[in-house]
Amino acid sequence: MKLNLQIQFATPWLLLALGFSQAQATGCDRPCLENLLSSYLTALVAHDPSRLPTSPDVKYVENSQILPLGTGMWKIADTLGKYRHVFADPESNQVGAITTLNENGVSVIYVVRIALDQHRNIREIETQITRDAVGAGRYEKMVQPEAVWLESVPPAQRISRAMLIAQTNKYYTGMERNDPKGNYSFFDKDCDRLEDGLQTTNQKNGDPYGHSNDTSFASLGCEAQFQTGFLGFVTKIRDRRYPVVDEERQAVFAITIFDHNGTVRELPSVNGTSSPIPPYFDVPRTLAATEAFRLRGEKLFRIEMTLTEVPYGMRSAFLADTPVQIGMANSHITNSKSCDRSCLDKILDQVLQAILNNNTSSLSLANEVRYSENGQFLPLGDGLWETVGSISKPGVDDYAARFSDPETGTVAYWGITKEQTTLGVLALRIKVDNGSITEIEAIDVRAESTGLRGGTMTLMRPPLPIEWEGTSLGQLDPVFKQNSSGFGTTSLPLVNAYLNGLEKHSSIGVHFDSSCTRRDNGFRGNLSCSAQMDGKGDSPNGLFNLTTAVRDRRILVTDSRKGVVIAVAMIDNPALSPSSLPATQMVPSTYMVPQLIKIENGTISRVESMVKWMPFGYTSAWTEGI
Numbered sequence: 001m002k003l004n005l006q007i008q009f010a011t012p013w014l015l016l017a018l019g020f021s022q023a024q025a026t027g028c029d030r031p032c033l034e035n036l037l038s039s040y041l042t043a044l045v046a047h048d049p050s051r052l053p054t055s056p057d058v059k060y061v062e063n064s065q066i067l068p069l070g071t072g073m074w075k076i077a078d079t080l081g082k083y084r085h086v087f088a089d090p091e092s093n094q095v096g097a098i099t100t101l102n103e104n105g106v107s108v109i110y111v112v113r114i115a116l117d118q119h120r121n122i123r124e125i126e127t128q129i130t131r132d133a134v135g136a137g138r139y140e141k142m143v144q145p146e147a148v149w150l151e152s153v154p155p156a157q158r159i160s161r162a163m164l165i166a167q168t169n170k171y172y173t174g175m176e177r178n179d180p181k182g183n184y185s186f187f188d189k190d191c192d193r194l195e196d197g198l199q200t201t202n203q204k205n206g207d208p209y210g211h212s213n214d215t216s217f218a219s220l221g222c223e224a225q226f227q228t229g230f231l232g233f234v235t236k237i238r239d240r241r242y243p244v245v246d247e248e249r250q251a252v253f254a255i256t257i258f259d260h261n262g263t264v265r266e267l268p269s270v271n272g273t274s275s276p277i278p279p280y281f282d283v284p285r286t287l288a289a290t291e292a293f294r295l296r297g298e299k300l301f302r303i304e305m306t307l308t309e310v311p312y313g314m315r316s317a318f319l320a321d322t323p324v325q326i327g328m329a330n331s332h333i334t335n336s337k338s339c340d341r342s343c344l345d346k347i348l349d350q351v352l353q354a355i356l357n358n359n360t361s362s363l364s365l366a367n368e369v370r371y372s373e374n375g376q377f378l379p380l381g382d383g384l385w386e387t388v389g390s391i392s393k394p395g396v397d398d399y400a401a402r403f404s405d406p407e408t409g410t411v412a413y414w415g416i417t418k419e420q421t422t423l424g425v426l427a428l429r430i431k432v433d434n435g436s437i438t439e440i441e442a443i444d445v446r447a448e449s450t451g452l453r454g455g456t457m458t459l460m461r462p463p464l465p466i467e468w469e470g471t472s473l474g475q476l477d478p479v480f481k482q483n484s485s486g487f488g489t490t491s492l493p494l495v496n497a498y499l500n501g502l503e504k505h506s507s508i509g510v511h512f513d514s515s516c517t518r519r520d521n522g523f524r525g526n527l528s529c530s531a532q533m534d535g536k537g538d539s540p541n542g543l544f545n546l547t548t549a550v551r552d553r554r555i556l557v558t559d560s561r562k563g564v565v566i567a568v569a570m571i572d573n574p575a576l577s578p579s580s581l582p583a584t585q586m587v588p589s590t591y592m593v594p595q596l597i598k599i600e601n602g603t604i605s606r607v608e609s610m611v612k613w614m615p616f617g618y619t620s621a622w623t624e625g626i
């Protein structure tokens with residue numbers, strides 16, 4: 001009995017000295033957790049995960065993507081910054097931290113949560129990298145958190161763990177669809193909030209808030225801000241987790257996901273003036289947020305938040321109870337009721353119209369119809385169904401076409417969407433089985449432009465070397481609409497060889513017609529398809545200079561009459577090799593690339609490709625490949 005007590009309070013070193021193996025170790029106290037965090041960060045900048053005690057099935061997550069430990073940030077973090085705000089939770093055996101470091105020489109905000117198993121081996125590492133060099137710079141100037149965060153609160157003044165979580169949860173419930181009439185008494189009257197190191201409450205400098213032009217919001221206190229209803233454009237806050245509760249310091253380290261479905265179009269009046277929602281929110285957006293809360297008594301006293309963007313609808317990689325939907329396109333082809341080209345074309349037009357109306361009642365849908373948008377499964381009626389105002393029409397507008405494959409009951413669309421003022425290039429696949437729609441898959445590469453208050457650029461990553469900012473793409477090259485001769489049965493190996501070539505940066509074995517040209521995001525250099533693939537000269541604009549794997553390759557449709565294949569692949573840019581790209585562009589990324597490929601006489605003669613930036617390691621929810 002006595003010995004047991006000693007063991008409980010012993011430090012890990014003492015345990016080892018006493019001859020206890022790690023297998024018998026129990027919880028890790030604050031100094032132990034703080035040491036662990038330091039070791040983690042040191043191992044990270046040394047690019048050496050083998051220094052860490054990890055469990056065999058350790059899960060490593062970077063900006064919501066599951067990656068092998070040692071990849072992504074582990075390859076490019078070079079030095080640690082000064083700011084380090086640590087949250088220790090001996091009860092859950094977890095530590096969280098908001099810190100700064102440099103990757104490829106650029107300062108970033110780095111948030112990490114580490115969970116240990118009962119043997120003190122790391123079982124989970126969850127990181128959020130906010131690529132906001134200005135915000136990271138603010139943190140560097142602060143050097144350390146405001147003192148109130150670091151105080152040990154006397155036990156008599158503490159509230160319970162459950163109460164800490166319950167009070168924190170009220171923040172999210174209050175922000176979701178932010179009702180100006182809500183009861184926001186859970187805020188301390190002296191509450192303040194930091195966002196990327198910037199104070200955004202009680203700020204009397206007249207600075208506009210976020211993407212908006214509103215200069216009053218940030219002048220208000222926490223409670224008064226919620227009483228305006230200003231944050232109502234956050235339509236859902238889901239996957240809420242409170243994994244690290246620092247009871248001694250009365251702080252909660254929370255991780256949640258914010259959806260902005262794009263339907264709220266006006267910010268409420270803050271000080272006699274209401275203003276439109278900024279263009280960034282023209283389209284559905286999801287932001288993954290880590291926020292720390294310091295409570296004083298039962299009230300929220302300090303909030304420290306940072307966030308990054310993930311694809312709309314992205315789920316947390318750590319929620320075991322999240323239903324996992326596995327998609328298999330073109331799996332069971334029954335088609336006892338066959339649908340020819342004109343039947344498929346009609347269904348496509350009906351779906352486009354249904355999207356415009358956000359009303360599926362005219363469609364013949366299978367019971368288990370699945371819909372995905374940019375790789376995430378969503379309910380029909382969510383995502384672009386709620387935001388698209390117009391879609392270019394095949395046969396009418398310059399940049400629109402239909403493709404079909406009656407054999408597999410697949411019809412596809414390539415054209416332009418408009419959501420408020422934001423344009424997008426939509427690749428849409430519809431699968432029809434026995435007269436009913438079983439699958440709808442949308443890939444919409446929306447225009448991203450810098451502009452007033454951040455424009456529509458996806459958050460927390462630098463622009464691509466060639467960004468599509470919504471300028472006219474002209475007419476869709478007529479070859480994509482014409483019949484093809486000699487499409488043949490070799491088209492799929494041909495497309496696969498092409499994707500291999502993209503991966504290897506070599507056109508050897510890729511059958512390009514000598515006149516073949518390719519556009520990326522509307523940009524066509526001078527080079528032929530093969531010279532471009534070989535990385536000759538100025539092309540392809542540095543976009544693919546550092547890319548490696550071309551994975552998750554999928555065929556959306558094969559139209560043998562037109563000789564067109566629509567393929568989509570995830571192309572990784574681990575941002576590793578030395579490059580003449582500006583340092584701010586040396587960010588691990590995955591490009592989701594839908595492309596129209598024209599095949600004639602057994603060769604590729606034209607490629608129209610669009611490139612959408614995704615967090616590094618992004619994987620589509622659909623699992624079948626080619």
Ligand SMILES: *[C@@H]1O[C@H](CO)[C@@H](O)[C@H](O)[C@H]1NC(C)=O
Nearest residue numbers: 170181182183184185186298
């Ligand atoms: C607001 O909520 C607090 C805490 O639950 C409660 O004490 C108070 O009466 C509520 N205020 C109003 C106006 O309902």
Ligand SMILES: *[C@@H]1O[C@H](CO)[C@@H](O)[C@H](O)[C@H]1NC(C)=O
Nearest residue numbers: 215216217219220270271272
């Ligand atoms: C509201 O507007 C008035 C008049 O323009 C100004 O004096 C006041 O400071 C503003 N209040 C806030 C909270 O911005």
Ligand SMILES: *[C@@H]1O[C@H](CO)[C@@H](O)[C@H](O)[C@H]1NC(C)=O
Nearest residue numbers: 212213275276277278279452
């Ligand atoms: C912000 O102000 C600028 C300049 O007045 C205006 O062009 C822009 O539309 C405004 N944006 C929003 C979101 O109100």
Ligand SMILES: *[C@@H]1O[C@H](CO)[C@@H](O)[C@H](O)[C@H]1NC(C)=O
Nearest residue numbers: 354357358359360361362363
């Ligand atoms: C959808 O369209 C059908 C048929 O036009 C109509 O009856 C129904 O009211 C519409 N639903 C909604 C939610 O507008």
Ligand SMILES: *[C@@H]1O[C@H](CO)[C@@H](O)[C@H](O)[C@H]1NC(C)=O
Nearest residue numbers: 263358359380381382385386
């Ligand atoms: C779109 O349709 C869905 C499903 O019926 C519905 O939940 C949603 O509120 C609709 N949105 C709009 C903006 O009409």
Ligand SMILES: *[C@@H]1O[C@H](CO)[C@@H](O)[C@H](O)[C@H]1NC(C)=O
Nearest residue numbers: 177235261263264381382383
């Ligand atoms: C989008 O948000 C609006 C406003 O909160 C809501 O009414 C609508 O139901 C949401 N759409 C979906 C598909 O949940």
Ligand SMILES: *[C@@H]1O[C@H](CO)[C@@H](O)[C@H](O)[C@H]1NC(C)=O
Nearest residue numbers: 334335336337433434435436
């Ligand atoms: C095809 O649909 C018809 C009704 O339209 C149904 O009677 C039949 O059982 C279906 N066949 C299959 C294989 O699902």
Ligand SMILES: *[C@@H]1O[C@H](CO)[C@@H](O)[C@H](O)[C@H]1NC(C)=O
Nearest residue numbers: 341481482483484560561562
């Ligand atoms: C394409 O081929 C089909 C079938 O052979 C034919 O009916 C159609 O007229 C052709 N279209 C063009 C534009 O040549």
Ligand SMILES: *[C@@H]1O[C@H](CO)[C@@H](O)[C@H](O)[C@H]1NC(C)=O
Nearest residue numbers: 523524525526527537538539
């Ligand atoms: C295309 O090539 C010509 C001459 O070879 C050159 O002058 C021009 O700058 C090139 N254009 C681009 C976009 O590279």
Ligand SMILES: *[C@@H]1O[C@H](CO)[C@@H](O)[C@H](O)[C@H]1NC(C)=O
Nearest residue numbers: 535537538541542545580581
């Ligand atoms: C991309 O690689 C090509 C070929 O090595 C080179 O000429 C070009 O300068 C590179 N572009 C950038 C932006 O690094």
Ligand SMILES: *[C@@H]1O[C@H](CO)[C@@H](O)[C@H](O)[C@H]1NC(C)=O
Nearest residue numbers: 485486513600601602603605
């Ligand atoms: C393909 O072959 C046909 C028939 O030989 C010819 O008319 C056509 O020009 C060829 N197309 C290409 C792109 O070479």
